[in-house]
Amino acid sequence: MLQLNAADLQQHSLNQLNQPDTGTDSVLMLRDANYWMQEASQTPIPQMLFGKFWHQGEVCILFADSNLGKSILAVQIADAITKGTGQNPFDVEAPAQPVVYLDFELTDKQFEARYSQEYTNHYLFNQTFVRGKINPDIELPNGFNDFDEYLIHDLERSVIETNAKVFIIDNLTYLRNETEQAAGALPLMKQLKTLKNKYGLSILVLAHTPKRDLTQPITRNDLQGSKMLMNFCDSAFTIGESNADNNMRYLKQIKQRNTEQVYGDNNICLCRINKPDNFLHYQFVSFGEERLQLIRKKGERSEEELMARVADLKASGRSLREIGKELNITHQKADRMLKAYLG
Template sequence: MKNNKIDQIINDIEKNQKLLKDNSLERSCLVVKKANTWVEEAKNRPIPNMLFSELWYEKEVCILFADTNLGKSILAVQIADSISRGIAIPGFKLQSNAKKVLYLDFELSDKQFENRCSEDYENHYEFSSNFLRAEINTEVDIPKEFKGIEDYLCKTLDAIIKRNDTSVLIIDNLTFLSSENEKAKDALVLMKTLKRLSQSENLSILVLAHTPKRDESKPISKNDLAGSKMLMNFCDSSFAIGSSSQESSLRYIKQIKQRNTEHLYHTENVIVCSLDKETNFIEFHFEDFDSETAHLKSFDSISSDQKNEQIKLFISEGLPNVKIADRLGLTEGAIRKRRKKLNI
């Protein structure tokens, strides 16, 4: 009888331990509520405001990407200036009041930054006191428990944000924070960190990223972002800057991913801007809406290697010579000759 009681007690303990373990796992992995409860709780939270038209909303982790020298940093500083003042960029929408912005600048030195917001280092542009800019402190001693300056920064971002009472964080650029961001593991850790910060601190985050060298005769897609699959999975929104074949000062902005709005600025409705420095502040000026095709390089204007790559791509998709010729504006005979030369 005594042994039976002991066995029963042991069984009860084991069951309770299992229940505690199961409940602990459930709490750490999922938050389960009735659908109506989610809706009721969401009603008490404010509707996200636009920070940069429908391209970036409050409390989103957004990625802005483009090839080098197209003006990513210029546009990001312009957006930061707009949000810090609570004044929309002409041609774009801003629904929030002035917010404190922290701009992590890993691209420019202070002198290069000064040059962009002055006239030959004189007549300087006056920023709002809400606009904070940060550079890496090269003299800091990194604690031994951190792998390097990037790891140290990622682990201490929470404290930096709280100390500066920041509502908006802009990181220029992703390559610095994750030198191997094309690898899924590194991208996953970084994006999880930023996503957690966005949720825990009610933070709006814009991350700048480069694209590998791309074919400018093709429309921009999410595949043009380095490490695209993992990064796109963990961001809320994304937009890109493309160069225009019409004029060297023209750029177009294209919406790549969105969650809080419909897809407005797609390939048939990109935002066309000119990049000018009319006074002491280099910036994007809204010009018009247009189709992306009107700003892409024609097949004739791209290099022979790029032409061959396009042909190889169409062949891999199973398109016959006639279809390939039609898409590229060439004759079927020209495609046959190129295929023979390429031995494909």
């Protein structure tokens, strides 16, 4: 098999680049694969903005049910990016940089309450943390068909004025009231992708989930307008509520392109929302399994109850295969549970 070293690859691609423009490009740009490899080698490797969950150059969606703390986590992410540092496993690889946080959720007073001690001793954000909100007195200027069109235009103006490359939008339903429908989701995601590609942006969009079955793991189908939104985003992750501890939340990867899935069903990030002083934030606690955080179905045993039942059946002389058949689990799982129970 023919192999090209780095010098050969570069020379080959330079030959392609130096070929005269045939003027044949239209919708499709056709080049040989080595040309695209050389093009890609000239661009930097995407760095982490929020651990493995969100990388540079991605349109990423963070979705969850109401009142689970999406905005709390989003502000925490923005704060870490402006300072260029995060806490494991939510590391920030990218250097400190400005972030524009478009807050369509909280009033100024609500925001102050979260980042102060009883409205005193305010948390000091980096000056490169820029918070934006909707001007309630603005009227739709001439030349715009609707508010959505004007808002996207103003978003682009903000990119140019602030020179920021990281934008967080809280939340999606404010931009489009029909995000659960393909007709509403598709134009929005196209516009965000266009801005991302035009200015080299990284965009995090917060979104809601409709009512879901809390006995089942969270999947991409739990996002409103899931099919279209998932097709047009680069990555997505979610927040779930722990049934084992109401004060706990868990983070789970749903879609990723710049990394493998690290935080899936069997390795979620368990966190506690904490405010030891004047900064409300997610505090990482441990890794865990999503199934242990879900509401149990009627008649379903807890893990501890199941392990105890395995031990009882084994003590009565039953084989592992017999135990597995009776409890509707594999004999291998019965063996693991017995070993765990006996220590």
